[in-house]
Amino acid sequence: MLTDRGRWILALGGGIYLAAWAFGSDALYPVALGLVLAVAAAALWVRVLKRPMTLRRRLERGDRLAGDDVPVQLELDAEGLVPSGTMVLRERIARLGERETPLVRRHGRLRGRYVLRRVPRGRYPIEAAQIVIEDPFGLERVEVELPSQSSILVYPRLVDVDRLFSESGARTPEGRRLLLRRPSGFDLHSVREYERGESLRRVHWPSTAKRGQLMVKELEDSPRDETAVLLDADAACVVGEAPDSSFELAVRAAGSILKSHASRGRRAALVVNCARPTYQRVHSFDGEWHRALEILAGVEPDGHAPVANMLADEGGPATRAVELTVVTSALSPRLVERLAHRALGHHGASLVYIEGASFGRATPDERLPVDAGAQLLRLQRAGVPVIVLRRGDDLAARLAADDLRAVG
DSSP: OBOHHHHHHHHHHHHHHHHHHHHTOTTHHHHHHHHHHHHHHHHHHHHHHOOOEEEEEEEOSSOOBTTOOEEEEEEEEESSOOOTTSEEEEEEETTTEEEEEEEEEETTEEEEEEEEOSOOSEEEEEEEEEEEEEOTTSOBEEEEEOOOOOEEEEBOOOOOOSSOTTTTOOBOTTSOBOOOOOSEEEEEEEEEEOOTTOOGGGBOHHHHHHHTSOEEEEEEEEEOOSEEEEEEOBGGGOOEETTEEHHHHHHHHHHHHHHHHHHTTOOEEEEEESSSOEEEEEOSTTHHHHHHHHHHHHOOSOBOSOGGGGGTOTTSHHHHSSEEEEEESOOOHHHHHHHHHHHHTTOEEEEEEEOGGGGTSOOOOTTSOSOHHHHHHHHHHTTOOEEEEOTTOOHHHHHTSOGGGSOO
16 A cells, blocks of 8 residues: 555656656656556565564553553564564554554564553453564555454552451341351252151242142252352442542452452352443462452443342342342442341341542442431341442551441
């Protein structure tokens, strides 16, 4: 494809040729032909350089945390000898825009480097990538499309917490602490006919009503997650703009709590209330933790259902966990009721409430209560440890705070 300069040179050559013919000037013919041949040689040059290519991106070792600069190293493998400075990589990175990087020959390879400045948490797919080849005079250009299936992950900036605000379990209304139950439970396996002497507590009443005779539940022991962290990614609850938003603070809080559990070998799980609810077990601080960290890096507030809905599913991972921590900025009466009911039923429950008003404005959501403080106190009276996070808080200090002083 001719560049603008190439079109002007070609037009100039044609014009000089016509002038030489019109005025009979033999001296202008070589000039005209030279200009036209220069454009033809440029076209041949770039087409010779158009060949199979492989691009490799390398990021520096270590985790890339929100707000850090992200250096990207580029290496291009091409068949044959390619002169330095004739190729430019053009990329389009999601939410980061387009950029062009010249590739120069160093140590026998075409290499390039650029730095993404102060990148917020997120997953940034490479939406398009192509090599642009130009001749040395910029007369002809050829573009070679490259695969663009990779992405750049920037992780949330988590904190280390030795002791969580809910560490010792919930309090009963009388002020006593509840001990954690063992991480196992019983699931309904099947139903069968009642046998004389069996406890009526095992009667499965729906099947009994349907068949007209007593039917009892066959239960099987199944392991449960010891603790689950439920992150609310409901889009209607987000206040502020990333990276300074209530949701970014919620991601950091949820990830820090999960990290605290995982680092001590507890059977933990991450549950995300987003458009496609996500569940990731973290029973080790190796591969499973890194998969959870990738989820936290890429999660977006795109949910469309209140987080209380996930607590209505009796077989869901959030309700099955022995201990549950909910991280949300939407304190609906329905959520308060479910958490209080869970605590009164001697199931561990705690709440991390992100105060949206501290980010500049309140969320115009009908699900939010008028008096959040009253709802938080109601949870504490029911034995649910509560912590309130506001914009600018010291996250590590607040997550380790005594829950009796969390509201205020």
